[in-house]
Amino acid sequence: xxxxxxxxxxxxxxxxxxxxxxxxxxxxxxxxxxxxxxxxxxxxxxxxxxxxxxxxxxxxxxxxxxxxxxxxxxxxxxxxxxxxxxxxxxxxxxxxxxxxxxxxxxxxxxxxxxxxxxxxxxxxxxxxxxxxxxxxxxxxxxxxxxxxxxxxxxxxxxxxxxxxxxxxxxxxxxxxxxxxxxxxxxxxxxxxxxxxxxxxxxxxxxxxxxxxxxxxxxxxx
Ligand SMILES: [Zn+2]
Numbered sequence: 605x606x607x608x609x610x611x612x613x614x615x616x617x618x619x620x621x622x623x624x625x626x627x628x629x630x631x632x633x634x635x636x637x638x639x640x641x642x643x644x645x646x647x648x649x650x651x652x653x654x655x656x657x658x659x660x661x662x663x664x665x666x667x668x669x670x671x672x673x674x675x676x677x678x679x680x681x682x683x684x685x686x687x688x689x690x691x692x693x694x695x696x697x698x699x700x701x702x703x704x705x706x707x708x709x710x711x712x713x714x715x716x717x718x719x720x721x722x723x724x725x726x727x728x729x730x731x732x733x734x735x736x737x738x739x740x741x742x743x744x745x746x747x748x749x750x751x752x753x754x755x756x757x758x759x760x761x762x763x764x765x766x767x768x769x770x771x772x773x774x775x776x777x778x779x780x781x782x783x784x785x786x787x788x789x790x791x792x793x794x795x796x797x798x799x800x801x802x803x804x805x806x807x808x809x810x811x812x813x814x815x816x817x818x819x820x821x822x823x824x825x
Contacts, residue, residue, distance in 0.1 A: 607652060608790045608818060609661045610635075611802040614705060615678075616670030623807040624703050629674040634811040636662075636678055646684035648722035649759045653782045653797065662686040663784055663802065665726065665761055666697055667716075672708035676719055688716055689726035689761035689784075692749035699730050710753055717755055724759040725750060725780070732766040740774045747778060759783060760798075772798050790818070 613625035615632055639646060643659025652658050662679075664671045667688045675686055690713055696704045708716070717723050727733065728745040736742060743760065750757045758781045762771065765786025775783050775798055782797040789801035803817055 605791060605793050605795070607658055607661055609649065609663060609784055609800055609802040611784070611786070611804045612662065612664050612671065613666060614668045614670045615664070615674045618807075621670050621705065622703070626670070626807050627805055627809065628807075629678055631810050632675070633678045635805070635814050636682060636684060638811055638815070640682040640684060645682050646679070646686065648685045649687045649724070649782060649784065650722045651685070653759070663761065664688045666691055666730070667708045667713060668697070669706045669708050669712065672712040672716060676716065676721070685720050685722065687722040687724055687759065688713070689724045690746070690750065691726050691728070691730045692746040693728040694730060714753055714755070722759065723750060723755045723757060724761055725757045726761045727763055730763045732764055733762060733771045734766045734768040739771050743774055743778060767799065
């Protein structure tokens with residue numbers, strides 16, 4: 605079990621989406637080309653956990669409209685798939701205050717799944733699950749909404765990366781096959797499938813910035 609799971613949020617032109625948690629489509633395209641030229645098409649987390657080899661797994665937290673719009677066209681030429689984590693009870697990322705942006709509509713989410721992308725569970729209202737008494741309800745409510753939309757979520761993403769043993773246990777008990785956190789690192793055989801590490805990609809990361817995070821920084825003293 606070896607790959608790198610990348611964590612993205614918005615994917616839009618800087619004029620529309622700014623720099624906060626945004627990666628421009630052209631930067632994403634360069635990053636995707638780097639991986640696919642060396643390792644073939646990218647698989648979703650669901651497929652990777654099912655045994656498929658992939659040079660990287662791309663995850664898009666919150667499923668912003670900008671990501672739903674731009675990611676499929678970036679991935680289509682290499683026939684790659686990504687994983688989109690959906691917050692079922694929100695229409696904007698209101699937890700970001702003034703920087704809130706629209707989230708994908710139900711129609712857009714269903715269309716992503718039809719195009720071969722994975723739709724995963726990112727809770728109903730995006731709380732810090734380790735500070736929320738009804739954490740299990742947050743996970744279950746989102747799961748049943750996604751199923752009502754005809755989807756079959758099998759992986760989970762902890763909002764803010766916040767978790768504790770009870771939260772991880774609830775995700776496992778739902779029958780999910782894996783979950784992603786915000787612990788930094790590449791995936792190795794030693795990793796717990798329900799607390800997988802990721803590398804966060806930000807605005808300032810062109811291809812060079814991403815390669816630095818993946819291949820140089822881990823070896824610095
Ligand atoms: Zn999130």
